[in-house]
Amino acid sequence: xxxxxxxxxxxxxxxxxxxxxxxxxxxxxxxxxxxxxxxxxxxxxxxxxxxxxxxxxxxxxxxxxxxxxxxxxxxxxxxxxxxxxxxxxxxxxxxxxxxxxxxxxxxxxxxxxxxxxxxxxxxxxxxxxxxxxxxxxxxxxxxxxxxxxxxxxxxxxxxxxxxxxxxxxxxxxxxxxxxxxxxxxxxxxxxxxxxxxxxxxxxxxxxxxxxxxxxxxxxxxxxxxxxxxxxxxxxxxxxxxxxxxxxxxxxxxxxxxxxxxxxxxxxxxxxxxxxxxxxxxxxxxxxxxxxxxxxxxxxxx
Amino acid sequence: xxxxxxxxxxxxxxxxxxxxxxxxxxxxxxxxxxxxxxxxxxxxxxxxxxxxxxxxxxxxxxxxxxxxxxxxxxxxxxxxxxxxxxxxxxxxxxxxxxxxxxxxxxxxxxxxxxxxxxxxxxxxxxxxxxxxxxxxxxxxxxxxxxxxxxxxxxxxxxxxxxxxxxxxxxxxxxxxxxxxxxxxxxxxxxxxxxxxxxxxxxxxxxxxxxxxxxxxxxxxxxxxxxxxxxxxxxxxxxxxxxxxxxxxxxxxxxxxxxx
Numbered sequence: 001x002x003x004x005x006x007x008x009x010x011x012x013x014x015x016x017x018x019x020x021x022x023x024x025x026x027x028x029x030x031x032x033x034x035x036x037x038x039x040x041x042x043x044x045x046x047x048x049x050x051x052x053x054x055x056x057x058x059x060x061x062x063x064x065x066x067x068x069x070x071x072x073x074x075x076x077x078x079x080x081x082x083x084x085x086x087x088x089x090x091x092x093x094x095x096x097x098x099x100x101x102x103x104x105x106x107x108x109x110x111x112x113x114x115x116x117x118x119x120x121x122x123x124x125x126x127x128x129x130x131x132x133x134x135x136x137x138x139x140x141x142x143x144x145x146x147x148x149x150x151x152x153x154x155x156x157x158x159x160x161x162x163x164x165x166x167x168x169x170x171x172x173x174x175x176x177x178x179x180x181x182x183x184x185x186x187x188x189x190x191x192x193x194x195x196x197x198x199x200x201x202x203x204x205x206x207x208x209x210x211x212x213x214x215x216x217x218x219x220x221x222x223x224x225x226x227x228x229x230x231x232x233x234x235x236x237x238x239x240x241x242x243x244x245x246x247x248x249x250x251x252x253x254x255x256x257x258x259x260x261x262x263x264x265x266x267x268x269x270x271x272x273x274x275x276x277x278x279x280x281x282x283x284x285x286x287x288x289x290x291x292x293x294x295x296x297x298x299x300x301x
Numbered sequence: 302x303x304x305x306x307x308x309x310x311x312x313x314x315x316x317x318x319x320x321x322x323x324x325x326x327x328x329x330x331x332x333x334x335x336x337x338x339x340x341x342x343x344x345x346x347x348x349x350x351x352x353x354x355x356x357x358x359x360x361x362x363x364x365x366x367x368x369x370x371x372x373x374x375x376x377x378x379x380x381x382x383x384x385x386x387x388x389x390x391x392x393x394x395x396x397x398x399x400x401x402x403x404x405x406x407x408x409x410x411x412x413x414x415x416x417x418x419x420x421x422x423x424x425x426x427x428x429x430x431x432x433x434x435x436x437x438x439x440x441x442x443x444x445x446x447x448x449x450x451x452x453x454x455x456x457x458x459x460x461x462x463x464x465x466x467x468x469x470x471x472x473x474x475x476x477x478x479x480x481x482x483x484x485x486x487x488x489x490x491x492x493x494x495x496x497x498x499x500x501x502x503x504x505x506x507x508x509x510x511x512x513x514x515x516x517x518x519x520x521x522x523x524x525x526x527x528x529x530x531x532x533x534x535x536x537x538x539x540x541x542x543x544x545x546x547x548x549x550x551x552x553x554x555x556x557x558x559x560x
Contacts, residue, residue: 102408106437107404107406107437107438108404108405108406108437109405109406109407109408110405111391111392111395111405111408113389113392113395116389116392123384123386124386124387124389125386125387125422125423126387126422126423126425127378127387127389128423129410129412129427129470131410131412131470137465137466138466139442139444139466140442141406141407141432141442141469142407142409142432142466142467142468142469143466143468143469144468144469145468145469145470146410146469146470151422151423156384156385156386161421161422163420183418183424184418184419184420184423184424185423186423186424186425186426187422187423187424187425187426187427188410188412188426188427
């Protein structure tokens with residue numbers, strides 16, 4: 001066994017690779033070699049995504065399903081193992097960013113604070129609110145329009161935080177005055193969901209937007225650093241990491257997703273540059289009056 | 302005649318005088334563990350003390366609320382004084398709420414602009430408003446009263462003019478120093494915005510209902526409740542706010558609506 005382990009150590013670790021296996025075991029990755037882990041774990045809410053309903057029956061379905069109905073115990077055990085592995089491979093100045101949302105069970109909201117238990121040895125730096133428009137409506141309570149991103153660092157003080165690379169225009173932004181017009185993007189982010197007509201859209205049921213990952217990769221890693229996503233899904237993390245000249249490693253148990261992600265990595269998409277003509281794209285839900293004025297001045301958003 | 306009552310002292314003691322099942326809604330922003338000076342409060346109580354305070358006041362609030370009543374609690378993630386690590390007070394408050402028999406109906410995010418900037422992490426621009434109900438199937442929710450403009454203007458599927466659900470992400474400006482000066486409120490460090498309380502009161506109570514704020518501070522809840530024709534009662538530890546509340550109730554409450 002020891003011999004095998006040593007042999008493995010001699011081999012050079014492979015990067016820019018997507019593994020089709022469970023990330024509970026990431027022995028392919030050396031200890032303290034990864035700068036950034038960014039992921040959106042399966043939510044385990046057993047929703048069949050992309051279905052069209054009529055009179056309570058499913059009439060058509062699109063998108064590839066993933067196994068998302070583990071028992072609660074198995075699910076937490078899986079995440080615990082995966083994030084333990086993540087902490088092993090993380091560099092001392094590295095960080096882990098986890099995208100997760102409130103659950104709704106029998107009408108009762110359950111916030112995902114249990115995730116904090118899996119990161120007892122790390123420091124919580126921010127709880128980011130990711131806000132977006134569109135989604136299901138309800139008249140019994142407020143319609144859900146946000147998800148969380150929990151940001152943990154391994155060291156209390158030493159961690160990568162390239163604030164200058166992700167600054168956004170200030171509220172009083174004026175292009176003719178460059179100085180002090182750019183500010184910290186704060187812990188409340190307004191980034192649109194991946195809608196059906198986006199070029200980045202794949203058939204994954206729960207794809208997260210490239211713009212969201214772009215901000216995280218820019219702020220929490222440097223060029224040539226390795227970015228790890230233990231639940232790679234449609235490959236968004238890898239795609240953006242590649243575009244931003246970072247290395248990547250990804251895991252997923254679904255072969256179809258891995259194929260889809262590999263295909264996506266081969267495409268030569270020019271990443272769209274976000275222009276700052278309209279600061280609205282950075283700020284969310286303004287007060288009612290500002291919002292209605294804004295809508296009035298815009299034809300068919 | 303609408304009543305707006307206020308008393309000074311320990312809210313845990315004062316709440317005992319309230320009848321069981323007599324209050325339709327409680328809304329409050331308890332002192333945080335922030336080391337801000339709230340007059341009498343030495344607000345650097347250890348986290349355990351804070352938990353005890355919230356736990357006990359929740360128990361009392363649960364007792365006095367009607368069966369279809371709601372409890373709105375404004376708390377936020379705060380950085381620890383020493384380690385600067387974020388402590389999610391909203392998580393702690395949620396646990397305590399569950400323990401005291403409440404159901405979480407929404408965890409509302411209150412987003413705002415303009416506060417201090419951070420360079421070592423992302424600047425904080427949100428707080429949580431936990432909406433607890435006593436009965437998950439039966440509670441007051443006047444959605445019609447608080448709808449906001451639709452995003453799309455030409456959707457034939459629904460009546461665009463009727464507006465839409467304001468969602469669980471709310472934007473309200475903070476009460477900044479300029480507004481505080483205008484209203485003569487410089488004495489109180491943390492005041493929550495009137496329009497936000499207005500939305501909460503409109504959605505969860507009807508005219509003539511009773512509203513409770515166990516940590517009433519400068520009296521915002523009382524003022525807005527009075528404007529909207531609801532009865533209210535507030536408790537505050539520090540008597541120095543007495544004059545302020547009195548003035549606000551006569552001045553602001555007769556002014557035009559806060560919104």
